[in-house]
Amino acid sequence: MATAPTISVGDGNSSRDMHPSIATAGPKPTVIGLYGISGSGKSFLLKHLQQELSPTEFALFEGSDKIASLIPGGLEAFHKLDEKCKSDLRGQAIEAIRKESCDTGRVAIVTGHFMFWGQEDATGQPVYTSNDLATFTHVIYLNIPIDIISQRRLNDGLKDRTAMSQEHLRRWQEAEVSKMRGVCREHHILFSVVSNPEALFPRVLDMILHFRQPITAKSNLARVRAKLDGILALPDRDNLETVLVMDGDKTLATEDTGALFWEMIAQTRPSLAAKSPLQELFGGPLGYSDTAFHQATLLYEEATDNEQFETACDTVASSVVMHPEIISLLRIVAEQRHVGALVVTCGLGRVWEKVLQRYGLSKTVGVIGGGRISDGFVVTAAVKAAIVSQLRNDTRRYVWAFGDSPLDLPMLKGADQAIVVVGDKRTRSSSMDEALYKAIHVENFRARQVLLPSQSPPRLNEEKLPLVRLDDEKFVESIVCHRRPVKILHATDKAAAKLLTSPTRDASVAGPALRDAHARYDMPHVQGHRITGHRLRGEQQTTIAMLMRGGEPMAFGVNEVFPKARFIYAASAGDIKRHHVDGQCTILLVDSVVNSGKTLMQFIEHVRGLHANIRIVVMAGVVQAEVVVETHPLAKLMGRHGACLVALRLSENKFTGTKGTDTGNRLFNTTYLI
Template identity: 55%
Template sequence: MSKPIINPQPKQSTDYRSAPNDNKPVVVGLYGVPGSGKTFLLDQLKEELGTEHFAFYEGSKVIATLVPGDLNGFQKLGELEKEKWRKLAIDTIRKECGESGRVAVVAGHFMFWSEEEEAGRPVYTQNDLDTFTHILYLDVLPEVVVQRLLHDTERVRPSTSITHLCKWQQAEKTQLRHLCRKHKILFSLVSPHPTMLNKVLTLLHDFRHHTEKYNLCQAEGRLKEIIAAGEGRLKTMLVMDADRTLAPQDTGTLFWQRVRSLSKDDTDPLKTLFSSPLLYTYTAFRQAVLLYEETVDDEKFDSLCQDVAASVTMYPEFVSLLQRVAGQEHVGAVVVTCGLRRVWEKVLEREGLSKEVKVIGGGRITDGFVVTAAVKAALVGRLQNANQIYVWAFGDSPLDLEMLSKADQAIVVVGQEQTRSKTMDLDLFNLIHDGGLRACQVVLPSCTSPRLDTKMLPLIQLTSGEFFNSILHCRRQDADIQVLHATHRNAAKLLMTPMRDATNAGPQLREAHRRAGWYLATEFLANVVDIEEYPIPHVQGNQTSGYRLCNEQQTLIVALMRGGEPMALGVSDAFPLAVFIHANHPDDIMLHHLQGQCNVVLVDSVVNSGKTVIQFVQHVRNLHATIRIVVVAGIIQAQSVSGGSLTQALGQVGLSVIALRLSENKFTGRGATDTGNRLFNTTHLP
């Protein structure tokens, strides 16, 4: 894994790409049963948008201008003749907008259905289906429609019952969804609401300029922002899929499960969408955005995303890897997801990673773009070509294959058999067999059976030293130890006094070390690891916010015996949920102590040359390459962390060191002056 792998260009799969048709004029249909307010909305839109970029058409009026004898003459024609004029009307609209470059908004009818008839009479034509790029359906309550028809003084329409209108609307919505997906037309319901006009205006502005080319530009713009924040230091980037890669869950499925529980609807809209003729194309992902838009407003969407994020549990191996990467200036990480950006931002925020790991994804019109398989691959290519950044890609499904093939190093994430992609094995086999991909696989959890065979797709471990070193390989020649200390602070002077006082020993000295450990934990360790918010009961009877160390329950405090125990107990006082163990030798820390953990805090009273710390850190790194390690000590010899043995030995793996005081004194205590002997009243022993 330490040598770069040069991958050939992958074969393109028509299942996951769509051929752009950016030259087709944008024509938006406004549909709804008679009385739903199409004409009224059309007039509002014309007033708000003007006619510079938009053109507005009432379908029946266009027909009236074309047919001899206007609408009266049209009504006397047979069905075949009517269809001919309807086709000519939409062709005229398409031609006008193609020449002017304006977006057409056309109000019309999908079907007519009198109450005496068993089924509705469709009045759309094949030319409509070939012309419309988007259709908005006014989903007005039948009760409201009936009232409007009763009070309409301009047109006389036959009376219609609420039951019949409901059946009529349902038939139109069902048939339109099916036809739109078959003919690659974006479809959305819009419901009467005080903000409906603004909603439709937002949609029309989006429809006007959004093409596959524009979409990629927007996604690349987001990537540029992330790269710019790295201030030119990034040499390596981890590009990660999200759903079923960083966690076993699929957030889209979880989202719609919650929506269905509120609406009592058993259908899965995303599953239905992606199994339609649209498959996983740009148009399909754009349609998914419209599904989210029509189902919930912004406030409810954010609430549902919060609920879904709370149900997502990231694999500890990825949490640990991303935490380690966050400490490297030259290595970055970005999540590129076809799913919901907002959910994954909330998940990363909960894990304390949101500052370092950004998310490129969509879900709402305001996001400006959707992520497709082609977008993922293009972003990897941009990192490599425009930014000269070495890319590691992580993915789990066929949607990730283009990205994996494009990357310098590809890691296939393999989840449990009941949740992993069912089509991935064949696609993966074919791509590897044809030479389009060389990759490794990681199985999560570790007991999971691998994909294919491990010769074709070798196994790796995210927490192994070899793997993490391969990420750092040739990208950075040195690394600084992060050193935090309180040497010149008044608090340190007060805390250090009883520790240095030769008259103190035994319980008094142990208590002084314990207080120092608590201070270093709250003042420095909480900043290195960060803190997280959680609910606690307030004395007034309500809930309020409390704070604790991020991943406190996944933190291991190691008391380096025997001198480090009192200070380690102080650290434990600050973080009571953390695991606490004693270690006389590095081998006392075993693999099972580190499994599922995010942080290791090694605590000693004094660090002189750093030899002991080096042995412990190297041992932990051999067991778990990516776990965060922090050394906490009362006194650290300054030279050991400024070019001395500690820096030379540990500079390549990264380390945070926290001290109450840095000392220029190279004195090493023995016998009566040894800190351990003073702590436990054994100064008289040889």
């Protein structure tokens, strides 16, 4: 922004140096800086942009002209000031531009200097200010070839330019790019480098038009949702009941396609060989923030034009080998009209489109991923979770999520079924074990793991993260099975049910008599004796979970009819352990009364987390009718997990017993304790 040396690199980073209105301002207006060493063509480019951009939407400024307008005598007077006064004027200039942009709603485009470096000086002198760092939202750096810059400086008859060698100009430019990249990341300023002089104007124009509308997390997600809606609207996808949502890199294959991309680029650019630009970006001050993912897109734009990007993606895709187990599963899914699959990647969506095309899966597996400005969005961990949420809650699909890293955890947590893909210990995420442990122990996260390749050592242990094989018939069946509507069996209006439930509704009946009413019903046989009914299929593989304490008498009655079933007490969902359901086909959750359904929801979620395929049956004496309506959270949850409900009676009466009328107190004669 400035025109002469003032401050060192560390001087401008404190908010206390900022203009008060900047330090306390709300959302930034969009202010784009055009930077480059002297002779890069910033002023020439600005004049062309003025002819192309609408003055109602954009305000364009020469930084030096704005400074000159603030002091009588212009730039000549400015150069005579001491360094403190110069710095103050620079701050006032960028603040005036920011305010004008904010007041008018126009995007500001400003030419500026980051540093000056004389031929005889050992180092360059930064000339940016803290106000610059607080104001700019984007910086476009003109990284023009040095021979062109040198020739321009020699031919420039309008400005007094000191003679500089090409070697010195190169050092100046390299220092600026390196330092500006770091400073911009520290201050969440998106930094773009444009190097091709032949495509300079259209490239910069495209970027400015892209930058003019600030991309918030909300607007980014809206574009992702539109992409998802478009995929779901494709032919043969209108009847989907189940969707597999899969991460790409190190999930579908061992390879990290982003790393492969930059390794390929480094073959022609030795400066990139030492460290991947993505590792440097995500390991820096931006972390895995939304800004970091937008910056990653700009790195891809910086490295390749559209044609080069396509060629690079072709090369990378040709070297990716998908796991055979994943291929087989996706091909089985492709044969099911009611099951779909979706790759959602934080990396290069175009690469995964090409990989799936190689394996003949591109017509049945959708891809949501970024990598280019033209994609219109980036995929973050939060975006992955939002996609799963939209599929589950908005479109009411049953979702299986597959992922390998902490970035996938929000998506895995939000899915109906979570599968952690575990790869080679040398290359898999080193932070995933700790993240999984915390999620399991603190957040009660339930997931399973698949080893790809199969010789990979598992994460944590099988108790915390059970193993599963993608080629296991039962596992595959649990994915491709139809998701039926919630089965609700009740006998509300049947005479037998009225007779059975009459004692349970009689306030004078309590204690043993009430427990017996919940427990047993003898049937008269035609030959004159009494019987208790038929045997249950898979009785020995059935677990009866009595929801304490109201469910105990009814659970005892069920256990008498099914004596070979396991019987457990459960005061809370956590009381049901993995060994209670291992090897079992069915679990019966027995309670006397279901009111809001909140407790049952906790039990159903917990059981499904322990065992993906076990049949869940809820048994109760009385169930509030509203909880079985398909829009109720309990009904939705039961539908997702394939649970069914058996009740003697559905009640329209929303009365919830308390104290003396509470069923639990009546069952055990504890009304005196209230």
